Amino acid sequence: MGRTSTPEPSPAPSLSLRTVAVIGLGTMGTGIAEVLTRAGREVIGIDISEAAARTAVAALESATARAVRREKLTEEERTAVLGRFRTSTELADAAGADLVIEVVPEHYETKHEVFTALDAVVRPETILATGTNALSVTRLAADSARPERVLGLHFFNPAPAMKLVEVVSSVLTAPAAVAAVTDLARDLGKEPVAVGDRPGFVADGLLFGYLNQAAAMYEAKYATREDIDAAMKLGCGLPMGPLALLDLIGIDTARTVLEAMYAASRDRLHAPAPILGQLSEAGLNGRKSGRGFYSYAAPGSGEVVPDDLTPGDAHETAAGRTVRRVGVAGSGTMASGIAEVFAKAGYEVVLAARGLDKAEKAKGRIDRSLRRSVEKGRLTEEAAREALERVTPAGALDAFAEVDLAVEAVAEDLAVKQQLFATLDKVCKPGAVLATTTSSLPVIACARATSRPRDVIGMHFFNPAPAMKLVEVVRTVLTSEEAHATVRAVCRQVRKHPVDCGDRAGFIVNALLFPYLNNAVKMVQEHYASPDDIDAAMKLGGGYPMGPFELLDVVGLDVSLAIEKVLHRAFRDPGLAPAPLLEHLVAAGCLGRKTGRGFREYARA
Known part of the structure; x- marks a missing residue:
C-alpha cells in the first residue's frame, strides 16, 4: 500500500x-x-x-x-x-x-x-x-x-x-x-x-538606479549637490532630491541594494558609484550618522547645517550685463510661455516668428494664459494687461536688433538652431547674450555657428514655463563668466531657480529622468510588472507626482525615444540603449496622448 x-x-x-x-x-x-x-x-x-x-x-x-x-x-x-x-x-x-x-x-x-x-x-x-x-x-x-x-x-x-x-x-x-x-x-x-523576487522589486528597482546615477553625477563634479537636488525637485516635482534621499535612506543601505541589483543584472547603471563606497567606508552614512552628502545638526537629525561645500554669498564671481529688453524666437507653446514669463517680470519682449501672423497667434496664446491667471486670482487685471502690452510680435529676427538677451525656442533640430544662431549673430547688437532652450542638443554647436561663442549659453526652461520654477543654465567651455552671471541674474528676476550644469547630453534632469523611464519600460518588456502596477508603485512608494508610463505618454514616446538615443550616443553605455518595446511602439505610431495611444489608450478629442 x-x-x-x-x-x-x-x-x-x-x-x-x-x-x-x-x-x-x-x-x-x-x-x-x-x-x-x-x-x-x-x-x-x-x-x-x-x-x-x-x-x-x-x-x-x-x-x-x-x-x-x-x-x-x-x-x-x-x-x-x-x-x-x-x-x-x-x-x-x-x-x-x-x-x-x-x-x-x-x-x-x-x-x-x-x-x-x-x-x-x-x-x-x-x-x-x-x-x-x-x-x-x-x-x-x-x-x-x-x-x-x-x-x-x-x-x-x-x-x-x-x-x-x-x-x-x-x-x-x-x-x-x-x-x-x-x-x-x-x-x-x-x-x-x-x-x-528580484533585487529592488518595482519601486526600489527603479529608484536606486536613478539615485546611483545622481551620486555618480555629483562625484564627477558635473553639478553641485544643491543643484542636482533642486533640479529634480523643481523639474520633476519630486518630494526630495536624490542626494538628500540617499542620506535619508542611508548610504550603506543604498550600497547594499545596488550591489544586489548589480549582481542580478550586471547593468553598469546598477554598479554602485564609487563615492557611495567611500562615504560608507568612512562611516558617513547620511542622516543616521550626522553626515553623508550633506551635514546634519546631529546623528538622526534631518536639519541640514552648512559645511565646507555649502555655497556662500559670493557664489556669483562676475558682474552680469544689464538686461531690459528680451527677444524670444519661436511661436510654439514653449516660446509663448517663456515670453509670458519675461513680460510678467517687467521686461520688454519681442516675440519673433516665421511670419507676423504666427507671432500674433503666439501673443494670443499669451493673452489667454494671462486671462486664466486672472480668473484663478493669481494675477490682477491690470498686471495682466501691462504684461501683454510689453509683448511686441514680429515677423522676422531683424526685430532683435536692440535686445539685450535673445532666447530661441524653436524646433529641436540642430541644423535649424544653428541657422537661427547664425542669423542672431548678424542682427543682435554686440554684448547681447544669446541663449538656447534646447533640452538635448549640444549648446556648443549653436555657439560655434556664431562669431561670439563667449556670449552663447543654454537656458533650459521646463514646460509649462509660466508654472515651472526650474531653469538649467548650461555653460559651454567657451561661455564667459559675464554671460553666465547675466543669465543667473535674469533667472532670479523672473522668479526662477537657476541650476548650473555643463554642456553634456541631458544636462541634469533629463540625464537622470530618462534612464529611469527607460528602465520602467524594460520591466514591462520583461513581463515583470504591468504599467499600472509600476505607476502605482512609484506614486505611492516614491512620492512621484506621476508614474513613469503616465509621464511617457504625456511627454510623447517619440520625444522620449529621441532623448534616450541622444543619451546612449553620448555616454556609450549599453544600459542606456532604448528599450526595444519603446522603439516598437514609436514605429507603430503609438506616441502617447497626442495620438490617442501609447502605453495606454486615450479618448480622441
Whole structure:
C-alpha cells in the first residue's frame, strides 16, 4: 500500500492574522508595528536590544498622542492601541503569531538565522514575511523548513504614511499565503502590489538606479549637490532630491541594494558609484550618522547645517550685463510661455516668428494664459494687461536688433538652431547674450555657428514655463563668466531657480529622468510588472507626482525615444540603449496622448 501523507496546513485567511510579530524594532519595524496596532492587530515587537524596545514603545506613545491632538484617535482608542503592543527580547515569544514580519538589518546571514530560529518556534500555519528589498526571498524560503509560507512584505518608510506595500512571492510561495497578506495589507489601508523576487522589486528597482546615477553625477563634479537636488525637485516635482534621499535612506543601505541589483543584472547603471563606497567606508552614512552628502545638526537629525561645500554669498564671481529688453524666437507653446514669463517680470519682449501672423497667434496664446491667471486670482487685471502690452510680435529676427538677451525656442533640430544662431549673430547688437532652450542638443554647436561663442549659453526652461520654477543654465567651455552671471541674474528676476550644469547630453534632469523611464519600460518588456502596477508603485512608494508610463505618454514616446538615443550616443553605455518595446511602439505610431495611444489608450478629442 502507498503511504498516505498529511497535507501541509494552508495559511489561515487574513481575518485570522490577528496576532503579528515584528522582528526588529528600528525605524521601519516600529512604524509597521504602529500601522498594525492601529488596525486592530495584536503586535509583539521583538528586538535583541531592550533599549530599542523601549524606544519603540515611546515612539508609539508619541505617535498616538499626536493622533489624539489631531482628533484622529480618541483617548479610549489610544489606550486600546497601546494595549495591543507588547515587546520582548526573545524570538520564542513569536510562537503564538499568525504572521511574523522580520525587518532586521540587510545581511543574509542575520535574516537566515532569524528564519531558522522561527522555524523551531512558530506554528506550522504561520506565515513568515521578510522586509528585505535587496536580498533573495527565494533563497530565504528555500533555506526555511516550510518554504511555501515564506514571502516578502516590503513596506516603505515612513510606514504609517506611505501607502505602498510590495507583496513578493517566490516560485515556492503558496498562493494562499500571498492572498492572506494581500488582504491584510488592504485592511491596513495600504495598496498592495504583487511582484516577483528580484533585487529592488518595482519601486526600489527603479529608484536606486536613478539615485546611483545622481551620486555618480555629483562625484564627477558635473553639478553641485544643491543643484542636482533642486533640479529634480523643481523639474520633476519630486518630494526630495536624490542626494538628500540617499542620506535619508542611508548610504550603506543604498550600497547594499545596488550591489544586489548589480549582481542580478550586471547593468553598469546598477554598479554602485564609487563615492557611495567611500562615504560608507568612512562611516558617513547620511542622516543616521550626522553626515553623508550633506551635514546634519546631529546623528538622526534631518536639519541640514552648512559645511565646507555649502555655497556662500559670493557664489556669483562676475558682474552680469544689464538686461531690459528680451527677444524670444519661436511661436510654439514653449516660446509663448517663456515670453509670458519675461513680460510678467517687467521686461520688454519681442516675440519673433516665421511670419507676423504666427507671432500674433503666439501673443494670443499669451493673452489667454494671462486671462486664466486672472480668473484663478493669481494675477490682477491690470498686471495682466501691462504684461501683454510689453509683448511686441514680429515677423522676422531683424526685430532683435536692440535686445539685450535673445532666447530661441524653436524646433529641436540642430541644423535649424544653428541657422537661427547664425542669423542672431548678424542682427543682435554686440554684448547681447544669446541663449538656447534646447533640452538635448549640444549648446556648443549653436555657439560655434556664431562669431561670439563667449556670449552663447543654454537656458533650459521646463514646460509649462509660466508654472515651472526650474531653469538649467548650461555653460559651454567657451561661455564667459559675464554671460553666465547675466543669465543667473535674469533667472532670479523672473522668479526662477537657476541650476548650473555643463554642456553634456541631458544636462541634469533629463540625464537622470530618462534612464529611469527607460528602465520602467524594460520591466514591462520583461513581463515583470504591468504599467499600472509600476505607476502605482512609484506614486505611492516614491512620492512621484506621476508614474513613469503616465509621464511617457504625456511627454510623447517619440520625444522620449529621441532623448534616450541622444543619451546612449553620448555616454556609450549599453544600459542606456532604448528599450526595444519603446522603439516598437514609436514605429507603430503609438506616441502617447497626442495620438490617442501609447502605453495606454486615450479618448480622441
